[in-house]
Amino acid sequence: MATLDQIAKPAAQSENFPELYRRVWNRPVSVANVGKAAVYRVDCEPQELTQLWQWLIQDFDFAFATLIVEEEPNGGRSLTYVLYRQPSQWVYVDLRLGPEATAVPSVVGLTHGPSADWHEREAEDLFGITFAGHPRLGEFVLHEDWPEGVNPMRGNLDARQPPVHRDPDAKWQPPMVVEALGAFAMPVGPVFSDFAESAHFLLETVGEDVIRTIPRLFYKYRGVEKIAEGEAVDCALLLAERFSGTAAFAHGLGFCQAVEAICGIEVPPRARALRTMFAELERLRHHAAAITGICNSTALAVAASQAALIEETLLRLTCEVARHRYLFGAIKPGGLACDLTEVARGRLAAAVESVAQKLYELHGMLRYSSSFLDRLEEVGIIKTDDARSYGLVGPIARAAGIDHDFRKQFPYAAYESIKFTVPVEQDGDGYARLRVFFREAEQSTSILRQILSALPEGSVCAADIVWRAGAALSAVEAPLGAAFHWLRILDDGTVARYRITPPSFTNWHGFHLAAENFAFQDFPIILSSFGLSNAECDR
Amino acid sequence: MANWVLKGLRTGIKTTSYPQQLETAQGTSPGRPCGMVLESTEKAEDLVARCPTQAIAGQDGGVAVDIRRCIHCSRCRSDSDEPAVPWDASYEWATYNSDAAAAVQALEKVFGRSLHIRFVDAGACSACVSEARQLNNPYYNMHRLGFFMTPTPRNADILLVSGPVSDAMRHPLGKAYDAMPEPKRVVAIGACAIFGGVFGSSFAAAGGASKIVPVDVVVPGCPPPPLAILHGLLLVVGRKPPSQPVSPVTEPIGEPA
Numbered sequence: 001m002a003t004l005d006q007i008a009k010p011a012a013q014s015e016n017f018p019e020l021y022r023r024v025w026n027r028p029v030s031v032a033n034v035g036k037a038a039v040y041r042v043d044c045e046p047q048e049l050t051q052l053w054q055w056l057i058q059d060f061d062f063a064f065a066t067l068i069v070e071e072e073p074n075g076g077r078s079l080t081y082v083l084y085r086q087p088s089q090w091v092y093v094d095l096r097l098g099p100e101a102t103a104v105p106s107v108v109g110l111t112h113g114p115s116a117d118w119h120e121r122e123a124e125d126l127f128g129i130t131f132a133g134h135p136r137l138g139e140f141v142l143h144e145d146w147p148e149g150v151n152p153m154r155g156n157l158d159a160r161q162p163p164v165h166r167d168p169d170a171k172w173q174p175p176m177v178v179e180a181l182g183a184f185a186m187p188v189g190p191v192f193s194d195f196a197e198s199a200h201f202l203l204e205t206v207g208e209d210v211i212r213t214i215p216r217l218f219y220k221y222r223g224v225e226k227i228a229e230g231e232a233v234d235c236a237l238l239l240a241e242r243f244s245g246t247a248a249f250a251h252g253l254g255f256c257q258a259v260e261a262i263c264g265i266e267v268p269p270r271a272r273a274l275r276t277m278f279a280e281l282e283r284l285r286h287h288a289a290a291i292t293g294i295c296n297s298t299a300l301a302v303a304a305s306q307a308a309l310i311e312e313t314l315l316r317l318t319c320e321v322a323r324h325r326y327l328f329g330a331i332k333p334g335g336l337a338c339d340l341t342e343v344a345r346g347r348l349a350a351a352v353e354s355v356a357q358k359l360y361e362l363h364g365m366l367r368y369s370s371s372f373l374d375r376l377e378e379v380g381i382i383k384t385d386d387a388r389s390y391g392l393v394g395p396i397a398r399a400a401g402i403d404h405d406f407r408k409q410f411p412y413a414a415y416e417s418i419k420f421t422v423p424v425e426q427d428g429d430g431y432a433r434l435r436v437f438f439r440e441a442e443q444s445t446s447i448l449r450q451i452l453s454a455l456p457e458g459s460v461c462a463a464d465i466v467w468r469a470g471a472a473l474s475a476v477e478a479p480l481g482a483a484f485h486w487l488r489i490l491d492d493g494t495v496a497r498y499r500i501t502p503p504s505f506t507n508w509h510g511f512h513l514a515a516e517n518f519a520f521q522d523f524p525i526i527l528s529s530f531g532l533s534n535a536e537c538d539r
Numbered sequence: 540m541a542n543w544v545l546k547g548l549r550t551g552i553k554t555t556s557y558p559q560q561l562e563t564a565q566g567t568s569p570g571r572p573c574g575m576v577l578e579s580t581e582k583a584e585d586l587v588a589r590c591p592t593q594a595i596a597g598q599d600g601g602v603a604v605d606i607r608r609c610i611h612c613s614r615c616r617s618d619s620d621e622p623a624v625p626w627d628a629s630y631e632w633a634t635y636n637s638d639a640a641a642a643v644q645a646l647e648k649v650f651g652r653s654l655h656i657r658f659v660d661a662g663a664c665s666a667c668v669s670e671a672r673q674l675n676n677p678y679y680n681m682h683r684l685g686f687f688m689t690p691t692p693r694n695a696d697i698l699l700v701s702g703p704v705s706d707a708m709r710h711p712l713g714k715a716y717d718a719m720p721e722p723k724r725v726v727a728i729g730a731c732a733i734f735g736g737v738f739g740s741s742f743a744a745a746g747g748a749s750k751i752v753p754v755d756v757v758v759p760g761c762p763p764p765p766l767a768i769l770h771g772l773l774l775v776v777g778r779k780p781p782s783q784p785v786s787p788v789t790e791p792i793g794e795p796a
Contacts, residue, residue: 143707152742163706163742190711191659193690195672198660198708219707220662223743235591238612238737245666245762289669292676302543308676309553315673316566324569325764326666329613337613365542535665538705 017060017089024055034261034472037088037410044095046104052093053081053107061085064112064391065475066484066501067119069127071155075099077127081116082473082484086409090473097129106131115391118509119501126153136175141218141538144168152226159226178204178211186210188523190219197534203523210523213515217508220538228498233259233333233467236495240485241328244502244536246289249282249327250478251500251536254485257412259333261472262489263465269414269456271335276414277451278322278330279476280444281348284355285314286479287395287441290531291362294434297528298375306362310355317351320344335461349452356445363438376430380514380526383428390510394481394503396530399436400428406477420447430529437531467493478503480532504537553677557766558684558773568630568764569611573786574603575624582622589614592730592737595624601788606632610730610737610761630764633771634781636727636754650696650722650776653685657695657719661712661751662705662744666762667729671699673765686772692718697775698752701762703731703738704745716752726771727754730761759784 018029018040030041044052056062062083070078081093095104106120107113108131120131121140128151131137142152145165150157176185189200200216224243228236240255241248253275260267267275288311295304319325321344329337340348366372382392387400397404405422407415423439425432471488481503488497507530515526555562572595577583583597594608595615604615604624616623660668674681681687689695692715704712716725727748730736740746748754758771773779 146706157742159741160739161742162740162745190708191657191715194688195658195668195675196660197665197668198662198711219711220660220702220705221707221743222662222703222705222738223741224738226743227738227741235737238591238610242610242664242666242737242761245664246669248664248666300543302547305677306546306550308673309550309678312673312676312678316564319566319569323613324611325566325670326762328611328666328761365546369540369543371540533665535663535668538662 017091025052037090039090039092041092041094044093046095046097046101049093049095050105050107050110053110053113056083056091056093057111062089062091063388064115065090065482066486066499067116067123068473068486068499069123069129069153070488070497071127071153075155076101077129079104079123079129082486084410084475088410102128103130103132106134108134112389112391114389114509115506118505125151127151128154141221143218144172152223157226159223159229174202175214176202176204177214178206180206182206183211199534201523203520205520208519210518210520211516213512213523215508215511215515217534218538220534222539224539225498225500228495231495233489233493233495236498237332240498240500241331243500243539244504244533245326245328246286246533247282247478247480247483247502247536249278249330250476251483251485251502252327252331253279253413254474254476254478254483254500255487255498256331256333257474257476258472258485258487259465259489261474262470262487263333263468265334265462265465267335267462268459270339270458271460271462272414273451273456274336274340274460275331276418277340277448278327278336279413280447280451281314281318281322282327283479284441284444284448285311285318287437287444288314288359290437290528291434291441293528293531294376294430294437294525295366295372297524298372300369300372303362303366303369303372306358310358310362313351314355317348321348332461334463334465335459337461339460340455345452345455348448352445352448352452356442359438359441359445366434373431375522375525376434376529379430379518379522380433380529381427381429382510382514384426386513387428387510390513391506392481392510393506394478395433395436395440396507396510397481398423399425399432401426404482406475406482410475412474412476414451418447418450430525433529433531465493467491471497480504480536481507500539502536502539504532504534505539507532508537550677554680554683555678555766557769558779562630562766567766568628569760570626570628571606571609571632571786572604572615572624572626574598574601574788576601576788577622586615586622586624598788603788604786605784606759606782606786607634607733607757607784608730609759630766631770631779632759632763632767632782632784633726633756633774633779634759634784635774636749636757652776652778653687654696654772654776655687655689655694656697656699656772657689657692657715658699658701659708659712659715660702661700661708661732661748662702662738663729663731664702664762667701667731670762670765671701671728671768674768679765679769681769681772684769684773692716693720695719695723697724697726697772699726699728699768700732700748700752700754701728703735703740704748704751706743706745709745709751712748712751724755724775725752726756726758726775728758728760728763728768728771730759733757733759736761
């Protein structure tokens with residue numbers, strides 16, 4: 001086996017990956033082409049994992065996407081680390097654990113290791129796998145009254161039985177890091193005084209300023225991945241749409257694309273165009289809601305009302321053209337459940353212009369409201385290096401200088417034939433995120449315009465589906481960033497394993513970076529400028 | 540700042556005239572499926588089988604639809620020639636949770652016309668949360684009707700619950716209810732809070748708010764549109780009558796038999 005420094009980095013990046021892998025690791029690599037993307041699959045022994053990780057991340061500039069754990073019939077488990085890089089390359093690193101084995105080396109301490117941090121913690125809770133060297137396992141998805149040693153994703157747990165609880169440890173203390181005279185922790189949540197999603201935050205403070213924030217999530221864990229197992233694809237689609245209602249179409253699309261990849265279904269051109277259209281309509285509405293949230297948190301009432309009017313206008317418009325305000329039931333494997341009528345198309349085209357104009361005016365006014373900007377600028381900063389190390393995605397990463405968007409770099413639906421830019425800002429603060437929301441919304445209106453002016457004719461759904469057993473990964477750019485849907489189905493069309501890696505899961509992990517050393521009154525602003533969904537994270 | 544004042548004034552009044560008049564703007568509600576007469580039992584069985592949440596039930600001569608179990612998946616309406624039930628554009632769906640409606644009604648008067656609301660998200664998909672949030676926007680503006688959010692359960696008259704009650708939220712929900720002074724009411728919004736919705740009852744969710752706290756009023760929908768939630772609040776204070784949750788076997792209006 002060659003060591004890391006035997007291969008110079010520039011050479012490694014330009015060379016053919018599979019060939020180099022064979023040469024360095026002296027092992028086979030399977031190569032498959034999925035559309036325009038190349039998928040390399042390699043096997044890995046647990047003791048080699050850290051070295052391979054370092055090689056892929058450092059020398060090849062791969063980024064970590066997700067960790068997929070599956071239970072095998074003999075009680076063993078397989079772990080697949082999925083990494084990607086541009087242009088269009090995926091690496092699946094397969095690692096097998098026998099029925100008795102429980103430990104895998106942790107990659108958290110390595111380059112960009114933090115991006116896998118929460119994945120390891122989640123796998124420890126749900127599958128009982130120990131990641132040797134991880135600084136903090138346990139107490140993550142499952143809270144303090146969940147019994148030790150019961151791992152819900154394992155086959156021996158019946159999903160439809162009620163949970164068994166234990167008495168929480170009376171000596172349990174929340175983790176506190178700040179040690180200073182007069183330091184104390186202020187708990188916030190999980191119930192808030194407004195219409196807010198459940199989550200808990202521990203603000204560590206010495207009186208005036210908050211030094212550190214420890215978010216505690218998964219109050220909304222509904223075990224979606226577990227209860228999807230054994231369900232027919234039709235029923236699992238309901239879960240895919242409804243685990244995160246404000247990004248229902250994006251996740252429905254992620255799920256359906258995985259089904260289509262497994263069963264070899266060709267989606268008709270009109271359905272591809274309409275899927276793109278609905279996805280952008282959802283993004284537009286989502287970003288309008290995020291802007292409303294930011295205006296609200298700064299108590300700029302008129303701006304919040306203006307943004308809320310835009311949001312409600314888009315909700316009504318969505319309902320008119322797709323029968324549901326949040327696009328539930330619009331998508332199905334093979335295409336779409338409903339077509340766009342000519343009347344709806346005209347209605348949509350006119351409304352998009354009006355919304356674009358209103359957003360433009362609102363942005364124009366906000367830019368010159370100094371009291372508003374004072375609240376956002378240099379608040380909740382995410383540094384580019386941190387964003388990369390944590391593998392952050394979506395508007396938050398793009399506001400921190402990372403030019404990455406799955407619509408552009410791994411195009412799906414009809415994105416390849418659409419002209420659009422990916423807005424990137426460098427500052428990484430609350431204002432940069434607001435600008436990204438506005439600029440992305442503007443791009444969405446431009447995409448909608450292009451699609452509405454050249455909608456292909458034809459059917460909106462492929463013919464009946466013939467089920468095939470198999471597994472596939474689908475990546476979509478949800479409103480909040482990259483979402484990965486891993487699906488394994490059996491030949492009768494039932495789900496064997498469904499793994500969702502939503503952008504809110506990835507980005508909540510980086511929230512603490514932005515919530516350090518700030519004044520108390522800035523907390524709602526940092527929260528709203530992230531605009532994350534707990535339902536999407538918790539599943 | 541003067542710009543903002545001007546902007547606000549120029550926008551004019553956008554608020555709905557509901558509850559004085561019915562809202563007729565398009566897109567305020569996904570509508571609901573209605574019961575219908577069907578000539579063959581096969582068609583009825585087909586419709587019953589297509590509904591993933593058993594909202595549609597076969598009855599003599601057709602199907603009836605219970606809005607409380609509907610998740611608006613649209614699978615019972617179809618663009619092709621399959622049997623499909625008609626959908627209306629209603630939104631006044633709120634109703635009492637139990638048959639002890641008389642007892643509930645007797646207590647309505649204690650609230651007068653105003654309500655203070657405590658909201659608990661017990662594992663909702665966030666669409667319910669988003670729709671509830673719209674009640675504060677200028678279109679719906681619940682303040683004009685005397686409905687207010689309160690920062691503490693000690694001041695709350697009603698507990699608004701969404702979600703199937705995830706395991707970790709059962710204590711926070713129960714504690715919020717216990718902390719509220721009498722008289723108090725619980726309003727469950729959305730299919731998940733009513734019966735668990737697509738999540739059902741499982742190792743991770745109780746399968747409805749009534750498993751943890753006594754529910755007085757339910758607001759069906761997945762998610763219930765803002766006007767439906769408003770109807771639920773108006774029902775609690777006795778300013779609107781409850782809806783009929785089950786749409787019986789009837790001839791579709793305007794269509795020949």
